[in-house]
Amino acid sequence: MQHPVPLDQRKQQILKAVVADYTRTGVPVGSASLAVHLATWSSATIRNELATLSEVGYLIQPHTSAGRVPSDRGYRYYVDFLMDEEDVPPAVRRQVDPFFAVLPTGVEDILEIAATALAQAADAVSLVTAPRALGVRVKHLDLVKLNDAQALLVLVLEGNLVRQQALNLTSPTDQTALSAIAASLNAVVVGLDASGVSRLPESVGTYAALEHDLLAQIVAFMTVCDAQQDTLILHDGVRNLLHQPEFGDVELLQQVIEVVEEERMLAALISAADLDHGFQIMIGRESGMAELSRCSLVLTTYRAGAERRGTIGVLGSTRMAYAQVGPRVRYVAQRVGRAVGRALS
Amino acid sequence: MQHPVPLDQRKQQILKAVVADYTRTGVPVGSASLAVHLATWSSATIRNELATLSEVGYLIQPHTSAGRVPSDRGYRYYVDFLMDEEDVPPAVRRQVDPFFAVLPTGVEDILEIAATALAQAADAVSLVTAPRALGVRVKHLDLVKLNDAQALLVLVLEGNLVRQQALNLTSPTDQTALSAIAASLNAVVVGLDASGVSRLPESVGTYAALEHDLLAQIVAFMTVCDAQQDTLILHDGVRNLLHQPEFGDVELLQQVIEVVEEERMLAALISAADLDHGFQIMIGRESGMAELSRCSLVLTTYRAGAERRGTIGVLGSTRMAYAQVGPRVRYVAQRVGRAVGRALS
DNA sequence: TCTTAGCACTCAACCCTGACGAGTGCTAAA
């Protein structure tokens, strides 16, 4: 992290105008068009300032006789010091709210809806992770006979997540017996996480071999669920990238889509974010991924129930309207948090 | 459907060669390069034949001095009469088989894996629908208390599909009572579909108000599941389109992605297919969708258990290697059918 | 000292042109 170069009032105004113009049009912006907006100074003055801003690395000139484009550092300065965030317009609220009007019971379904809503609201690719530490506590379990050698375990976890897995039966057991086992397990298992369940045999101590064996399988499965939960990332809205002129280059588009379709990449990306303050904007190469050098991430956490934190955000062009996207991401995050919190209660 | 124009031996050979060449290179093929492969005739002779094939509409000339490209009808003739399907190469089998080596218990998860496997094997976008009439028969149900006003219904359906839904409680009921209700329902509900469950009150007749009310909610929910099941279409492999030269045009790509990301479109597409004979290739405009005029569909049914049929296939460029793709689609279909059948048993 | 009008300069984009070549259709001879 290098310190930002300090800018005087006028340079700030000009940089801000460049970002605004470029965000709107996608075309490198020249001194003449800036002079129209910033009528206080002539194009020549602005030209001098642009030269300085280029020297200190906030602007880039694609070629000698072209206008200026903000560099990653330029966007960074804009985002940190110049940006006036815009309220989420009523039209967007009206677009988002219906998604959260009628909600499914399961947390995962809610997250999926959130991804769709955010992709639409921000006109970019949306990313949503499950609330951390979600899904490890048992709310209820059930056993359904499949055949002599197998039973289906149905786990209802906190957040109304339902998980299923075939378990092996060491001896043929009928449904009545399975139901009895399930009932007796339900009496002790509620609210426990994987390690809690694994300690059950010690504390209760009187299980038959079959129950013992089933418990071991349940613990193993819960551990798997746990791991899956941590890497679960939903996304939506790849189509929103297609109409951006900067992705007219298929090469570039391909790289981005490859990252988005590869869940591991996304996980790495999100875990690289510094969300201690609940909100982060990563611009261009700041993400550390070469494929996303022309993309920015706007991420925020959402709170679900008591301090469960998930991440939600968008991936779009570096040229995105940061002043609009940030508030919209947080708006949806707030809605998601509320909805997931309700499901977790 | 118009009758195909009959072709003599030589025209057939030439058409076949044109399709093979164009599929391989993506470049319009001229008489000279054909004369190399078909050494029996000179380029002039081939030129004459190409002219005839163009006249009857099997080939198209992008411009006067360009080579020939197969038309939709040309591909149709090729697929119907000329194509020699290739065996699925061992390398591809080795790529596909691991996907089906370790399978999850739920049908939906299996289908998701199948989509990934097929996308890879056919280097195109894969499409998979759930087996028809799946998911309507109850295998097991359970009720979990959420709060005084709500209980969570967990339905295990045939195929080990698990569905959940919050139900409203007309009066506060504790978990013990809910479990008792679930147990009594389980005794009669197994194997029934939505309409069967809806007729339960008549045949049993002795339900308390609460049970009566819950049953009504269960029926309603099952009907919803039913409808969802019919429209469920998974897809994967959009990235595979990106390296095809014909999709270098972003416009085109955008149209295709829009169709693929819109589930209703896909549903319409697949229901338009005529799968009475279990396998269909739809070439270009045959699909009836303008957006997919440069795409072909290769679809087949798979059998899961006793006569349950789902659809699986790929969407790719019209220039795809039909002789390879058909067998690969059927190979994966067979694997899926077996896997889903096992899950349904 | 700061601002700005003016001007020369740069360079991508565009259009025109001509050379090239891939590929055709036609014709006439085998």
Place this chain on the structure above:
DNA sequence: TTTAGCACTCGTCAGGGTTGAGTGCTAAGA
């Protein structure tokens, strides 16, 4: 019926000139 030969078409590519947007520099003015 086949095929060699040839004129012709037309897309592609490279070169060259023009245009115009935008710059940097300079010198005059505030």
